[in-house]
Amino acid sequence: MKPHHPNKNLPDFDDDLENDSVWNLLEEATPADSSPRFAQDTLRRIRLESEPARSWWKSLLAPKPLLGAAGAALAALAIFISLPSDAPTPDAPVADKDEPTEDWNSLEDTFANELLSGAAEDPTLLSDEEIVALLY
Numbered sequence: 001m002k003p004h005h006p007n008k009n010l011p012d013f014d015d016d017l018e019n020d021s022v023w024n025l026l027e028e029a030t031p032a033d034s035s036p037r038f039a040q041d042t043l044r045r046i047r048l049e050s051e052p053a054r055s056w057w058k059s060l061l062a063p064k065p066l067l068g069a070a071g072a073a074l075a076a077l078a079i080f081i082s083l084p085s086d087a088p089t090p091d092a093p094v095a096d097k098d099e100p101t102e103d104w105n106s107l108e109d110t111f112a113n114e115l116l117s118g119a120a121e122d123p124t125l126l127s128d129e130e131i132v133a134l135l136y
Helices: 015-020 021-028 038-049 054-059 063-083 099-119 127-135
Strands: none
Touching: 099 127
16 A cells, blocks of 8 residues: 655755745845734725615605706606697698599509409409409
8 A cells, every 4th residue: 555645855945945035035025013003904995895885765865866867857757848739729630521422433443453463464363353353
């Protein structure tokens, strides 16, 4: 059975740290003094950043959205008031003449002739019942 760890000698980490340039640089750095209120300010910032987000209805009731909605309502009201409210008077009838039966009959005959000529060229265009209805 093989052992779980190799038989090699483990490197000496203390020697590596003494020769490490980053640790040497950190040893030469001067310590920074923090302000007396550093702990309080840090905890206050953590507490403020961890607060839950405002609910959607509270953000709708904020002053800016309320002012925008009020302005839009006033603009719609101003447009509605400025539109003419005069109803058309039903004094004059729309058409004075009766239907021109002669023109209608000639148009109907022309249309039937066109459909029949199209059916003569392509018999699948109209069914038998439709052709009979056009003829009589």
